[in-house]
Amino acid sequence: MATQHSRSAARWMIAPAVFVLLVWMLIPLCMTLYFSFADYRPMRATFEPWIGFDNYVSFLTSSSFLDSVVTTLQMVGGILCITIVGGVLMALLLDKPMFGQGVVRILVIAPFFVMPTVSALVWKNMFFNVDNGLFSYAYSALGLQPFDFLSQAPLFSIIVIVAWQWLPFATLILLTAVQSLDSEQLEAAEMDGAPALSRFRYIILPHLSRAITVVILIQTIFLLSIFAEIFVTTNGAFGTRTLTYLVYQRVLESQNIGLGSAGGIIAVILANIVAIFLMRIVGKNLD
Amino acid sequence: MARAVSTQKKVMWTALAWAFGLLLFFPILWTFLTSFKSEATAIADPPVWFFFDWTLENYTAVQERSNYPLALTNSIIIAVGSTLLGILIAVPAAWAMAFVPGKRTKDVLLWMLSTKMLPAVGVLYPLVLLAKWLGVLDSRILLIVVLMLINLPIIVWMLYTYFREIPGEILEAARMDGASLRNEIIYVLTPMAVPGIASTILLNIILAWNEAFWTILLTTVDAAPLTKFIASYSSPEGLFYAKLSAASMLAIAPILVMGWFSQKQLVRGLTFGAVK
Amino acid sequence: MGRITLEKVQKKFGDVEVIPPLDLEIDDGEFVVFVGPSGCGKSTLLRLIAGLEDVSAGEIRIDGQPATDKPPAKRGLAMVFQSYALYPHMSVRKNIAFPMKMAGMDQEEQDRRIAKAAQALNLTDYLDRRPGQLSGGQRQRVAIGRAIVREPAAFLFDEPLSNLDAALRVGMRLEISELHNTLETTMIYVTHDQVEAMTMADKIVVLRAGVIEQVGSPLELYREPRNVFVAGFIGSPKMNLITGPSAGQHGAQTIGIRPEHLDVVPSGGTFTGTVGVAEHLGSDTFFHVHVDGLEEPMTVRADGEVSLHHGDTIHLEPQPDKIHRFDADGLRMA
Structure with a gap:
């Protein structure tokens, strides 16, 4: 169907998109790569273009790097656990026959559309605040000592905020997957005498496994670059400094560009490892 | 058959x-209610639910803050601008990929x-440097271009899947x-493609x-959109819960x-077709 | 007028020759059916005629005029697609009007033709609906309506009934045949279903792997299949094809006997076997008979009143003048 003529026209139509993305990827990334081998600290007017792998060595061996990796893993892992388990349960619940299903869906999906800075601030002040937050009222109403979430359990607090934002995403995608399950399969299992729990274990869960994998991969990629929620709540203090945040601080706060760039490259490499798995799944589904 | x-x-x-x-929606509901309370009611102990003197004073107060109208304008210009620019570049590309694969x-x-x-941090400093060098730091055009670039893959992807569905x-x-x-x-392709383009625009806005x-780190005042404006509330200034809620709403x-309106497109746009 | 001539038409996809050079003559007003198993090139051949695919070599003429290089729009043909290919964003009326609008026909004439087509196809009540609100059969009618208003030189149908359920298919089959009787326009119809081919066609073109195996009227194909492939493809239930000593007795490599040309006799007979499955249709009964010495069971079409059951012994005698003989190349022997 496609002639030679339409082929070359097609190439011209794709060219602008490819070009801008190529520029966007290559130029800044090459600059980061370049800086990562330099001792560049503008505040002290230091610029030495080649110091080998020193930045990488000092970034990787610093305790803050290891801490940040641990923090990142805890944060991402915690959020993933909550959103996947919660998402599967919510998806199964929303798939049940009920009144006002559309409205419930809207209520559940809403948090995803809340601006990250808004949700961070609302949770920080109106829920977690030790003096005036709702949780403190609830604690004192139950006769307990109010708990200062953000200073005593900062990592947990941020996990709650972000999980609240991403639970709708997981729910929505898993609900799509649940609804694509052939009901005859479930009925066949019922005829075969499988109780509800076994049907979940042997039919629903395997059917959802693909969707769960996709949710995990996509969320991981987005969650690795959580920024606003930390920026607004703890500013990286109290053990909430993730790798992303550490690089941000090295680059923009302490203005150690060389060190920060080395950290940036490491972050890119780590994200790419996750991305490869995601791209495989997407690629398989493309045809 | 459904039973x-x-x-x-x-x-x-x-x-x-x-x-x-309702549990998941509660924080939004609570913010909504608080935005109509007076500052004193907002922190009342025990919390007040529905029965209080509803007031619009917080909304007025927020509107009067010098930078709110600017932030709102910036948000609209940046979100709409980056989306339309992205669409302009993506439509031909997605079209060609779908129809002349x-x-x-x-x-x-x-x-x-x-x-x-x-990851954004991988290119953070070079971008700041390039923006400074071009003199576009804290400008709307910079954010339009940057946000267009980070969302372009999603725009192309969504359009591609829509176009491919046209038999x-x-x-x-x-x-x-x-x-x-x-x-x-004119008569066949465009009318069939318009719904897909519309939902792509919606999701990307x-x-x-x-x-x-990027909106927080590349702006200071002039181009600061609502994300940054809200972040400025993170340093408390006396009683401010009600005003914070109004600004958030x-x-x-x-x-x-x-x-x-775009729930369904969300799945398509953010999973790259990996979940159907 | 709709006389279509194909001369040495060939189609290659890359290096793969899907249709070796072939000649075909379709007369004005004829109802021609291209039939063959899936992948035999029948749809490709239709699309070559339509102009949706470019021929690799050879020439197509419509009413004597060369059409090989004309775009589909200029060939004066109308096509009904397997998926109906209705425009989902247009009402039924607009769908039907589309080709006339493209031709720049004046509004009055358009309205007149739409009304006429809608009446002929029972669509008058549905003109303002969208295709999405119609049933499969109605969509099919809209697709036909869109084709007839153009008053084309010929209609092309690409497996138009395969998305309909069995009952509707029989009804639509009749409607299309009737349409052909009324319009007396050339129709080229592609199907893999030999029943559709037999019931509708003036002329059947049997294709296999891009090659025309036989061209003829349904009865010609039924009575004198040119080779084993056509013999096996045309007719339902399928012809019994027998090789080995039984065929040797007739001096052939293969002999073919249609199920309806085998008589059940009380004793003796050329073939003796046991009844496997018996399918009682009321008017007829089909017996699948396991005959000693033959690998495949034979199918016999008997009167509905014959009562034999699974496991019974049956004696069969073919009608002598209805035995088809084929040589080692599978070709019919005189």
Whole structure:
């Protein structure tokens, strides 16, 4: 169907998109790569273009790097656990026959559309605040000592905020997957005498496994670059400094560009490892 | 066949689902209620629910803050601008990939998606440097371009999946019916593509509106959108819960409405077709 | 007028020759059916005629005029697609009007033709609906309506009934045949279903792997299949094809006997076997008989009143003048 003529026209139509993305990827990334081998600290007017792998060595061996990796893993892992388990349960619940299903869906999906800075601030002040937050009222109403979430359990607090934002995403995608399950399969299992729990274990869960994998991969990629929620709540203090945040601080706060760039490259490499798995799944589904 | 479900069971599921739905929605509801309270009522102990003197004073107060109108304007310009610019670049590309697929189409598409997965911090400093060098730091145009670039892969992807759903037989039918290429595009292709383009625009405005890395780090005042404006509330200034709530509601309300309309596109746009 | 001539028409996809050079003559007003198993090139051949695919070599003429290089829009043909290919964003009325609008026909004439087509196809009540609101059969009618208003030189149908359920298919089959009787326009119809081919066609073109195996009227194909492939493809239930000593007795490599040309006799007979499955249709009964010495069971079409059951012994005698003989190349022997 496609002639030679339409082929070359097609190439011209794709060219602008490819070009801008190529520029966007290559130029800044090459600059980061370049800086990562330099001792560049503008505040002290230091610029030495080649110091080998020193930045990488000092970034990787610093305790803050290891801490940040641990923090990142805890944060991402915690959020993933909550959103996947919660998402599967919510998806199964929303798939049940009920009144006002559309409205419930809207209520559940809403948090995803809340601006990250808004949700961070609302949770920080109106829920977690030790003096005036709702949780403190609830604690004192139950006769307990109010708990200062953000200073005593900062990592947990941020996990709650972000999980609240991403639970709708997981729910929505898993609900799509649940609804694509052939009901005859479930009925066949019922005829075969499988109780509800076994049907979940042997039919629903395997059917959802693909969707769960996709949710995990996509969320991981987005969650690795959580920024606003930390920026607004703890500013990286109290053990909430993730790798992303550490690089941000090295680059923009302490203005150690060389060190920060080395950290940036490491972050890119780590994200790419996750991305490869995601791209495989997407690629398989493309045809 | 769906089985008839007893009303009793249905009521039970309804109660359970509504309970969880309201629980998840509660922070937004609470923000909404607080935005109509006076500052004193907002921190009352015990908390006040529905029965208080509803007031609009917080909304007025927020509007009067010097930078709110500017932030709102910036948000609109940046979100809409970056989306439209992205659409302009993406429509021809997605069109060509969907209707004249070549051997490498799939690779190009996947490569585009992979750029979306590049962590922002990896290119943070060079971008700040380039922006300074070009003199566009804290400008709307910078954010329009940057947000366009980070969302372009999603725009291309969504359009591609929509265009691909247009069956080839319909285009052949138009050709058999005597339509010239021009008429084929005007009467058949465009009307069938418009819904897809519209939902792509909707979802990308939402994504751009809520973007909170580049908008915070690349702006100071002049180009600061609502994300940054709200972040400025993080340093408390006396009693401010009610005003914070009002500002928050103003920032999220339009997007919530748009979001509810684009639920279905969300799955398509953010999973890259990996979940159907 | 709709006389279509194909001369040495060939189609290659890359290096793969899907249709080796072939000649075909379709007369004005004829109802021609291209039939063959899936992948035999029948749809490709239709699309070559339509102009949706470019021929690799050879020439197509419509009413004597060369059409090989004309775009589909200029060939004066109308096509009904397997998926109907209705424009989902247009009402039924606009769908039907589309080709006339493209031709720049004046509004009055358009309305007149739409009304006429809608009445002929029972669509008058549905003109303002969208295709999405119609049933499969109605969509099919709209697709036909869109084709007839153009008053084309010929209609092309690409497996138009395969998306309909069995009952509707029989009804639509009749409607299309009736349409052909009324319009007396050339129709080219592609199907893999030999029943559709037999019931509708003036002329059947049997294709296999891009090659025309036989061209003829349904009865010619039934009575004198040119080779084993056509013999096996045309007719339902399928012809019994027998090789080995039984065929040797007739001096042939293969002999073919249609199920309806085998008589059940009380004793003796050329073939003796046991009844496997018996399918009682009321008017007829089909017996699947396991005959000693033959690998495949034979199918016999008997009167509906014959009562034999699974496991019974049956004696069969072919009608002598209805035995088809084929040589080692599978070709019919005189």
